Amino acid sequence: MNEIENAPNYIHSTERLDGPSPYILRSARYSQKGRDELTATLTSSTLYVGNLSFYTTEEQIYDLFSKIGPIKTIIMGLDRFSKTPCGFCFVEYANRGDHDNEGHSNAVAAVRYLNGTKLDDRIITMDVDPGFKDGRQYGRGQSGGQAKDEFRDEYDPGRGGYGKRWAQAAKDDEAGMKEMQE
Amino acid sequence: MHPDDRDNYSKKRKRNDHGGGRGQEDHSRKRLTTDELTLQRLRREIIEIGEPSRYKISATILHAGYGFATEIENSVIRKGLLDTFLAVVVEQPHKTPLISGILEVANSKSESAGKFAIEFFHSTLQESILKGNWNKVKLIVRLIACLSSIIEGKGTVTLLQTLLDKAIEVQQASESRIGFAEDLWINALLAIPYLILNLPDIEDIKTSASELLVKAESFPTRKSKALDLVQPFFGEKRPYDIKEVVQIILPALKRLESSEWKLTKMMDIRALIQPVLADKAPTKHTFPAIAIPETEEYSRTYNNENGLYKYPRIFYQNYLPVMYETVPPVDTYESLIMRDLATDIMINMDFNRKEVTRQLITLDLFFNNQVFAEPGISFDRLSTIPEGSSTWKIEDVAVEAILSLMFQLPEMRYKSVYYDSLLIEACIMAPQAIAPVFGRAIRFLYSNLESADVEVFHRILDWFSHHLSNFGFTWKWQEWVKDIELNEFHPRKVFMKQLIVKEVRLSYPQRVKDTLPDEFVSLLPDFQEEPIFKYLEAESLFQNEVHGLISCLREKKSSEEFYNTLNQISEKTELEPAQKEVTDVVVSSVCYLGNRSLSHANSWIGRAMEYLKSVCDDEVSMGYAVASVMEYWKEQQFIGVLILDQMLKQNVISALSIVNWLFEDEQRIIFTTNHGWEALLRTLTHVKESANELTIEADTTSENNSLDARDKIFGLVIDKLVAIQGIDLDEESNKWIEWWKRGGIKAIMRKFHDVFSQDGVVNSEDAYVLEILSQVKALGN
Numbered sequence: 001m002n003e004i005e006n007a008p009n010y011i012h013s014t015e016r017l018d019g020p021s022p023y024i025l026r027s028a029r030y031s032q033k034g035r036d037e038l039t040a041t042l043t044s045s046t047l048y049v050g051n052l053s054f055y056t057t058e059e060q061i062y063d064l065f066s067k068i069g070p071i072k073t074i075i076m077g078l079d080r081f082s083k084t085p086c087g088f089c090f091v092e093y094a095n096r097g098d099h100d101n102e103g104h105s106n107a108v109a110a111v112r113y114l115n116g117t118k119l120d121d122r123i124i125t126m127d128v129d130p131g132f133k134d135g136r137q138y139g140r141g142q143s144g145g146q147a148k149d150e151f152r153d154e155y156d157p158g159r160g161g162y163g164k165r166w167a168q169a170a171k172d173d174e175a176g177m178k179e180m181q182e
Numbered sequence: 183m184h185p186d187d188r189d190n191y192s193k194k195r196k197r198n199d200h201g202g203g204r205g206q207e208d209h210s211r212k213r214l215t216t217d218e219l220t221l222q223r224l225r226r227e228i229i230e231i232g233e234p235s236r237y238k239i240s241a242t243i244l245h246a247g248y249g250f251a252t253e254i255e256n257s258v259i260r261k262g263l264l265d266t267f268l269a270v271v272v273e274q275p276h277k278t279p280l281i282s283g284i285l286e287v288a289n290s291k292s293e294s295a296g297k298f299a300i301e302f303f304h305s306t307l308q309e310s311i312l313k314g315n316w317n318k319v320k321l322i323v324r325l326i327a328c329l330s331s332i333i334e335g336k337g338t339v340t341l342l343q344t345l346l347d348k349a350i351e352v353q354q355a356s357e358s359r360i361g362f363a364e365d366l367w368i369n370a371l372l373a374i375p376y377l378i379l380n381l382p383d384i385e386d387i388k389t390s391a392s393e394l395l396v397k398a399e400s401f402p403t404r405k406s407k408a409l410d411l412v413q414p415f416f417g418e419k420r421p422y423d424i425k426e427v428v429q430i431i432l433p434a435l436k437r438l439e440s441s442e443w444k445l446t447k448m449m450d451i452r453a454l455i456q457p458v459l460a461d462k463a464p465t466k467h468t469f470p471a472i473a474i475p476e477t478e479e480y481s482r483t484y485n486n487e488n489g490l491y492k493y494p495r496i497f498y499q500n501y502l503p504v505m506y507e508t509v510p511p512v513d514t515y516e517s518l519i520m521r522d523l524a525t526d527i528m529i530n531m532d533f534n535r536k537e538v539t540r541q542l543i544t545l546d547l548f549f550n551n552q553v554f555a556e557p558g559i560s561f562d563r564l565s566t567i568p569e570g571s572s573t574w575k576i577e578d579v580a581v582e583a584i585l586s587l588m589f590q591l592p593e594m595r596y597k598s599v600y601y602d603s604l605l606i607e608a609c610i611m612a613p614q615a616i617a618p619v620f621g622r623a624i625r626f627l628y629s630n631l632e633s634a635d636v637e638v639f640h641r642i643l644d645w646f647s648h649h650l651s652n653f654g655f656t657w658k659w660q661e662w663v664k665d666i667e668l669n670e671f672h673p674r675k676v677f678m679k680q681l682i683v684k685e686v687r688l689s690y691p692q693r694v695k696d697t698l699p700d701e702f703v704s705l706l707p708d709f710q711e712e713p714i715f716k717y718l719e720a721e722s723l724f725q726n727e728v729h730g731l732i733s734c735l736r737e738k739k740s741s742e743e744f745y746n747t748l749n750q751i752s753e754k755t756e757l758e759p760a761q762k763e764v765t766d767v768v769v770s771s772v773c774y775l776g777n778r779s780l781s782h783a784n785s786w787i788g789r790a791m792e793y794l795k796s797v798c799d800d801e802v803s804m805g806y807a808v809a810s811v812m813e814y815w816k817e818q819q820f821i822g823v824l825i826l827d828q829m830l831k832q833n834v835i836s837a838l839s840i841v842n843w844l845f846e847d848e849q850r851i852i853f854t855t856n857h858g859w860e861a862l863l864r865t866l867t868h869v870k871e872s873a874n875e876l877t878i879e880a881d882t883t884s885e886n887n888s889l890d891a892r893d894k895i896f897g898l899v900i901d902k903l904v905a906i907q908g909i910d911l912d913e914e915s916n917k918w919i920e921w922w923k924r925g926g927i928k929a930i931m932r933k934f935h936d937v938f939s940q941d942g943v944v945n946s947e948d949a950y951v952l953e954i955l956s957q958v959k960a961l962g963n
Contacts (some may be wrong), residue, residue, distance in 0.1 A: 010265035013270045014273070060687070067602075068597050096874075113600045117606055120689060121693075
């Protein structure tokens with residue numbers, strides 16, 4: 001993958017907005033798994049969509065992303081414990097027989113044209129994903145949702161208020177104080 | 183707009199290095215070599231040439247030109263900079279004259295720099311011709327035209343002659359329009375002003391330019407028979423008469439010729455570089471002849487992706503000169519050049535929509551500074567500017583150029599959301615300057631909906647609803663309040679209602695309701711939180727049985743039990759035929775189980791596949807199934823049609839059953855609702871794609887079968903469209919139904935022109951259908 005990462009590239013007059021995500025590029029530098037994932041994003045038809053509101057429905061997502069091309073499936077990201085949406089999803093574009101890797105080019109087009117625009121009044125982010133594997137639909141944060149919602153210190157009504165860790169810490173503090181007093 | 187604002191959005195993108203991906207930030211950690219640093223510094227100067235800067239343009243030209251010349255023996259830097267020049271010429275062609283200035287200055291410092299550059303562009307041009315990349319050919323030719331002062335003899339003129347000769351030769355050999363020939367011809371002509379631009383005082387070049395015009399006259403312009411098919415507005419009330427680029431260009435250049443080739447609108451590059459060049463005669467380089475072999479092959483492979491003239495290229499107009507002329511009149515060379523530049527920026531840089539937007543709304547910087555009114559000036563303030571000054575607004579030029587690609591027919595070059603996002607970016611970057619321009623665009627489109635092509639109607643709807651969803655759904659609805667009383671089938675009424683529905687689909691009912699004035703709330707359809715499942719309601723005859731069926735499905739009980747229950751229902755029902763009730767029970771139970779989301783629905787269709795197929799065993803029962811889904815989802819039909827699509831893809835129901843349902847409806851939902859129109863297009867696309875897939879793998883017999891099946895459905899849709907009548911309605915409704923019907927026939931036949939233009943697909947004898955058919959067949963030429 002060195003050529004993607006290092007090759008000086010002067011064929012464009014400005015940066016591309018549809019390249020691999022910094023996250024994947026970083027992990028490709030440190031591990032084979034990362035390099036495999038980076039390779040996968042070059043052909044993958046799956047899109048990772050982030051920063052959704054917990055209340056955004058699959059139908060809303062369908063309506064926006066089907067503007068790009070036919071969708072095979074949408075997998076909503078869920079809280080590991082409560083099984084409710086926790087603010088991300090995967091959109092897999094369909095590959096039809098006689099269109100050369102249509103799904104992948106649609107996923108790239110989504111990143112190009114829709115990344116950073118709004119859905120349900122929120123700016124949403126997206127990246128071409130190495131491909132969905134079972135289990136990835138669940139949040140990886142300690143409290144079940146996405147890790148980014150653990151530590152957030154500003155209030156986000158679309159994503160469950162304050163970060164869960166802060167909320168928990170506040171509770172613990174209170175309990176600790178009580179204990180000490182007793 | 184405050185001048186500082188403009189500086190702000192001009193400099194916004196200067197985060198990373200150019201040219202890399204989003205991971206570029208990591209490079210900063212590495213130590214760069216001196217070569218790399220020099221290269222990056224020069225690259226930036228070249229790329230940003232002409233943009234707001236604390237240095238004068240002439241100083242930057244000098245700096246970049248000398249820089250290139252100084253480093254010319256360093257192969258890494260040389261290669262990097264040549265690639266950079268090419269990238270700018272192709273992606274940001276408005277900077278081409280400035281690039282030519284840099285190269286000229288470089289040539290004056292080191293003739294080797296000029297030589298390398300000319301050789302590089304010569305070989306890139308030849309390569310692009312061989313690859314059939316005609317858009318790139320045009321843009322390189324334009325640079326070469328600008329460089330005529332450092333090209334030996336008549337090298338540049340010969341190049342343009344070669345292109346014209348080829349264009350004329352190819353078009354003369356054919357009675358019908360050849361897009362490839364038109365492309366070559368127009369692009370050679372568009373290069374002529376650039377030829378003059380850099381050599382304004384040399385009489386020789388003016389004579390050559392006039393000779394080129396004489397030559398160009400022998401190009402036999404063939405009028406396309408499909409011209410009517412590619413206009414976004416049509417009919418007696420259309421806002422303007424359509425103009426084809428191919429018809430405008432030669433007269434425009436002749437007018438320029440009769441004005442002694444005075445390029446008053448273009449930036450005066452000569453004035454910028456002359457002080458540097460002094461009176462020293464430039465070293466000239468040979469530009470060897472270019473070969474354009476095997477033109478039949480090019481005509482065949484010429485398409486929407488490598489050129490702009492596959493279909494007749496027309497001038498879309500959104501800002502007609504009402505009170506003030508805010509965009510250049512269409513038939514002038516400057517309007518052709520501006521529009522062409524804006525189009526190429528959008529086409530060649532779609533990988534960075536923010537940069538595209540930024541360049542589009544600052545395009546005025548690359549023309550003579552008297553050409554445009556001050557940026558961001560409001561329409562009202564145009565009245566205050568002195569007599570004789572320009573009233574052209576760069577924002578109008580930019581928005582019009584974006585819309586012209588958005589309404590390109592028969593197909594768009596890129597996904598529609600690209601154009602949506604350009605307009606979204608423009609409104610974010612320069613809200614005060616763009617928002618009113620945007621508003622005027624919408625007003626123009628809305629007031630001309632009666633003349634709009636049906637496909638364009640839907641594109642406007644898609645774009646506008648998407649746009650509003652990015653800006654909190656704020657719109658001055660009050661402007662349209664008088665139209666609430668319009669006939670239900672009037673295009674403006676349909677537009678308002680469907681805009682609201684589309685907003686809801688990207689959001690939710692209460693959100694949209696809060697943004698609507700009271701008068702419009704009645705247009706918001708009722709949306710139930712969860713659809714009612716009639717079989718589980720208290721008055722249902724089959725409450726117990728359906729509970730049984732559902733638990734069979736949920737608990738994966740034996741199919742025997744399931745079928746037994748179905749038999750009980752079949753015996754108990756009073757409905758004739760009983761099959762209708764049985765199908766309805768099974769299909770609506772599956773809808774009920776999967777009502778939480780599309781993927782739930784999908785997975786329940788999969789789990790209940792055996793039962794679904796057992797009840798949907800012929801066209802009649804598939805028809806019941808379609809009706810059943812749509813009854814269950816009657817409050818949210820747009821979800822219902824997506825469920826139908828899933829059932830179609832999983833082979834539970836046929837395309838025919840969906841088509842039948844679509845045309846059965848009293849409200850003519852194909853015309854009055856988005857979901858109806860979308861369902862029709864989706865179903866036809868599915869039929870077309872599956873036939874294609876089957877023909878790839880299958881033997882001849884089944885290939886014929888799948889194509890036959892496709893042709894039947896397509897033919898049937900046309901028959902059904904023709905048969906639509908508004909007998910039971912009042913006169914005005916009938917008038918609009920007829921409007922939709924004709925527009926619908928045109929849009930469908932144009933969209934699937936590859937299928938319809940084949941023999942035997944259309945059986946209708948209807949005069950209008952036949953007229954459209956003949957246009958559809960002429961589309962490619």
